[in-house]
Amino acid sequence: MRSDLADKVGIDVPIFAFTHCRDVVVSVSKAGGIGVLGAVGFSLEKLKEELDWIDDHIGDAVYGVDIVIPQKYEGMGEMDPAKLEETLQAMVPQEHHDFAAKLLADHGVPEWPDADDKMGMLGWNAGMASLMVDEALKRPKCRLIANALGTPPADIIKRIQDSGRLVGALCGKVKQARAHEKAGLDFIIAQGTEGGGHTGEIGSLVLWPAIIKAVNTPVLAAGGIGSGQQMLAAMALGASGVWAGSLWLAVEEAEAEPAQKQSYFDATEEDTVRSRSWTGKPCRMLRNEWTKAWETEGNPEPLGMPMQGLVTAEAIRRTHTYAAKGECQKVAFNPVGQVVGQINHVETTRAVVERLLTEYVDTLEYLNNLMPE
Numbered sequence: 556m557r558s559d560l561a562d563k564v565g566i567d568v569p570i571f572a573f574t575h576c577r578d579v580v581v582s583v584s585k586a587g588g589i590g591v592l593g594a595v596g597f598s599l600e601k602l603k604e605e606l607d608w609i610d611d612h613i614g615d616a617v618y619g620v621d622i623v624i625p626q627k628y629e630g631m632g633e634m635d636p637a638k639l640e641e642t643l644q645a646m647v648p649q650e651h652h653d654f655a656a657k658l659l660a661d662h663g664v665p666e667w668p669d670a671d672d673k674m675g676m677l678g679w680n681a682g683m684a685s686l687m688v689d690e691a692l693k694r695p696k697c698r699l700i701a702n703a704l705g706t707p708p709a710d711i712i713k714r715i716q717d718s719g720r721l722v723g724a725l726c727g728k729v730k731q732a733r734a735h736e737k738a739g740l741d742f743i744i745a746q747g748t749e750g751g752g753h754t755g756e757i758g759s760l761v762l763w764p765a766i767i768k769a770v771n772t773p774v775l776a777a778g779g780i781g782s783g784q785q786m787l788a789a790m791a792l793g794a795s796g797v798w799a800g801s802l803w804l805a806v807e808e809a810e811a812e813p814a815q816k817q818s819y820f821d822a823t824e825e826d827t828v829r830s831r832s833w834t835g836k837p838c839r840m841l842r843n844e845w846t847k848a849w850e851t852e853g854n855p856e857p858l859g860m861p862m863q864g865l866v867t868a869e870a871i872r873r874t875h876t877y878a879a880k881g882e883c884q885k886v887a888f889n890p891v892g893q894v895v896g897q898i899n900h901v902e903t904t905r906a907v908v909e910r911l912l913t914e915y916v917d918t919l920e921y922l923n924n925l926m927p928e
């Protein structure tokens with residue numbers, strides 16, 4: 556199948572895969588869709604390394620890069636990431652650091668071996684994201700940039716479009732989609748509440764058509780895409796393609812530790828929650844002792860973004876690295892959407908793309924057969 560947006564991007568099938576893993580980016584792009592690398596968790600140096608690797612392995616295919624510039628965050632306006640971090644670090648109560656450290660210790664999550672190797676502030680701000688965009692724009696095979704959590708600033712939109720690339724952004728409400736369109740974005744990603752990561756409150760089946768009706772910009776359907784049937788439903792509602800994230804978390808190429816992948820396999824669609832406990836903004840993830848602890852009265856309340864991220868950056872690194880140690884999974888950061896209930900075993904990335912396409916075609920045939928002669 557095709558769409559005008561897919562043609563513009565230069566891909567065979569309108570499957571957009573959000574992932575933090577460079578191998579998944581390459582595999583999806585080589586299978587005919589497009590892999591989009593989530594950059595927020597990388598330092599600038601690490602991002603360069605990952606993009607170098609992708610450039611070397613992706614052949615003639617194209618890819619995208621995803622950044623995070625929230626519409627609102629503490630310390631907005633400070634464009635020097637180091638200064639911003641210093642200011643924000645001073646605002647984090649020690650109580651929050653102690654609470655996070657205790658949760659990890661109580662569940663047997665090992666300490667990081669090198670006390671001097673500290674996690675700095677990640678890319679949750681305009682200063683760092685702008686540097687990331689500069690890095691991405693040096694790469695001819697990078698075809699698009701997407702932004703999470705708001706309309707990107709006008710100068711970033713201009714830089715991306717002037718370079719001949721496409722720029723898009725996620726949203727969870729019609730009014731946000733309208734703001735994206737007004738800012739001149741090339742595509743809009745409408746993410747229903749069931750999606751993994753930061754997500755709003757409106758379900759995909761209602762949100763997608765509402766946004767598609769409200770704007771003339773191509774819309775990608777996100778939140779709840781786990782099969783070709785779900786992809787067909789999105790296209791039937793007028794989407795220009797699908798944008799999936801959870802689907803790639805436990806594929807063979809995904810870097811996650813087996814214990815984290817197992818948590819995803821064990822979970823059903825009932826086991827996720829929107830929680831501010833890791834990033835400061837509502838984010839869908841597996842419910843566990845960590846998410847419950849931050850909701851319990853009397854315990855510290857999560858700070859805003861990006862300050863809560865300063866509290867949890869170390870915990871993310873430790874729970875991902877030591878996924879199988881002690882009771883780590885009870886306090887691990889496992890972001891995922893409700894579609895987790897459909898993710899039950901390891902598949903290769905290529906097999907997932909092929910499955911989506913086969914199910915799509917079979918379902919279309921099924922629907923055609925329902926029509927009277």
Ligand SMILES: Cc1cc2nc3c(=O)[nH]c(=O)nc-3n(C[C@H](O)[C@H](O)[C@H](O)COP(=O)(O)O)c2cc1C
Nearest residue numbers: 573703750751752777778779799800801890891892
């Ligand atoms: C583990 C994880 C991390 C995510 N991080 C980001 C992010 O950094 N930037 C972003 O634009 N979207 C992020 N998302 C949202 C995805 O881009 C995508 O919209 C979402 O996964 C779609 O819903 P689905 O999970 O049902 O496929 C993340 C999703 C997951 C599952």
